[in-house]
Amino acid sequence: MKRKLPAAAWILVAMVLGIVIGYMVFINFPDKESATKVAGYISIVSDVFLRLIKMLIGPLVFSTLVVGIAHMGDAASVGRVFAKSLGWFVTASLVSLVLGLIMANLLQPGHNLGLPLPDIGAHTNLATSAFTLKDFVLHLVPKSFAEAMANNEILQIVVFSMFFGVALAAMGKKAERLVSLIEELSHAMLKITGYVMKLAPIAVMAAMAATVSVNGLAILLKFAVFMGDFYLGLFMLWGLLVLAGLLFLGPRVLKLVVLIKEAFLLSFATASSESAYPKILEALDRFGVKRKISSFVMPMGYSFNLDGSMMYCTFAVLFIAQAYGIELSLGTQITMLLILMLTSKGMAGVPRASLVVIAATLNQYNIPEAGLLLILGVDTFLDMGRSATNAVGNSIATAVVAKWEGELMSEEEAQVHVQMLDRESAASMGAPVKA
Numbered sequence: 001m002k003r004k005l006p007a008a009a010w011i012l013v014a015m016v017l018g019i020v021i022g023y024m025v026f027i028n029f030p031d032k033e034s035a036t037k038v039a040g041y042i043s044i045v046s047d048v049f050l051r052l053i054k055m056l057i058g059p060l061v062f063s064t065l066v067v068g069i070a071h072m073g074d075a076a077s078v079g080r081v082f083a084k085s086l087g088w089f090v091t092a093s094l095v096s097l098v099l100g101l102i103m104a105n106l107l108q109p110g111h112n113l114g115l116p117l118p119d120i121g122a123h124t125n126l127a128t129s130a131f132t133l134k135d136f137v138l139h140l141v142p143k144s145f146a147e148a149m150a151n152n153e154i155l156q157i158v159v160f161s162m163f164f165g166v167a168l169a170a171m172g173k174k175a176e177r178l179v180s181l182i183e184e185l186s187h188a189m190l191k192i193t194g195y196v197m198k199l200a201p202i203a204v205m206a207a208m209a210a211t212v213s214v215n216g217l218a219i220l221l222k223f224a225v226f227m228g229d230f231y232l233g234l235f236m237l238w239g240l241l242v243l244a245g246l247l248f249l250g251p252r253v254l255k256l257v258v259l260i261k262e263a264f265l266l267s268f269a270t271a272s273s274e275s276a277y278p279k280i281l282e283a284l285d286r287f288g289v290k291r292k293i294s295s296f297v298m299p300m301g302y303s304f305n306l307d308g309s310m311m312y313c314t315f316a317v318l319f320i321a322q323a324y325g326i327e328l329s330l331g332t333q334i335t336m337l338l339i340l341m342l343t344s345k346g347m348a349g350v351p352r353a354s355l356v357v358i359a360a361t362l363n364q365y366n367i368p369e370a371g372l373l374l375i376l377g378v379d380t381f382l383d384m385g386r387s388a389t390n391a392v393g394n395s396i397a398t399a400v401v402a403k404w405e406g407e408l409m410s411e412e413e414a415q416v417h418v419q420m421l422d423r424e425s426a427a428s429m430g431a432p433v434k435a
Helices: 007-028 032-042 044-072 075-107 133-140 145-150 154-197 200-215 218-222 224-259 261-270 274-287 291-304 307-323 330-346 353-364 369-376 379-404 411-428
Strands: none
Touching (some): 007 200, 032 200, 044 075, 044 145, 044 154, 044 261, 044 291, 075 330, 075 379, 133 154, 145 154, 154 274, 154 291, 200 261, 200 379, 218 224, 224 261, 224 274, 224 307, 224 379, 261 274, 274 291, 274 411, 291 379, 307 353, 307 379, 330 353, 353 369, 353 379
């Protein structure tokens, strides 16, 4: 009997193939304009894949979140899970920001850069003036649910779904038929997600090929110190996240790390944590997290728990300040960290969110915004690490909240649940079901 290659292995193979194809294009089309044009055609597959994922995210978040809240039973349970989740997210964000601050001060990646600095008057054309805490707070509540779904505003969908789910829970038996209907919708969305995910390796290959086609691999050597320092910080952050999971989940957290490896690689290769959302839900199911918790905590995490992006904000701001020889006192850095703690919570739904937050911070502290032009060329490679870190952080956060709520199955129960999921999957694919 032939052993099937694991999905994570296919993604790794696709990444390597993508790098090879991209480098061949880069060599054969030395003109940047031509290479960009070819990369545009290559990226059609990955762009379509990400659009398909975005097409599914809104209905998937709505249906799973509403059903999860309705099954919780009352508003008090929803409030308790919300408070625990938010407590974890705020703590994780603070740790991530502080780690970025410490790493940038210790490693000094911006000193003796050896690269020409962009002119101080240059602009990045990022819309930073509109990015304020007031706008974020107002942005929380949707003017229209249809508009929120159409624009894929995850945070607004979460707010509406929370109200809707609590209302259904309060209605009790009267809402049973509607809850059942929405639950069927969630199953249908997950079924469609399964079909879309079959394109993942091809999309990964196209995404990697398009990136390398335009930038080549030489750009990584130019920014080797900066990127090396940043990824060292990410490795440390991954270690801290797993350590926190170990503290609350015990050695079992290592099993969760194994289960999310496919989601981790997918978010890394596509530089999008959204693309990994369905895979993380599936991994949490197999780990034993009950869906009513994962469907509630995960969408919140995508708005409030972007650990990799948090670390990047402080790291990149200090890198640019160092590059221009601007000294920031410890007090100033701490103030900057606290401001970032608040403003960065609006990252979800903002294009090139990390860069927008960084640009706004640079303006506030009179650091040349042009410094962002230094890192724009390698931002995609950095975004891969940020997205993968966000996936890890949200997975562990959800499992820990489930444990706190007593909604995490024992390992034995989880094993039985996995067998049931496998039987359902085999039956839906028309394969013979093992007894």
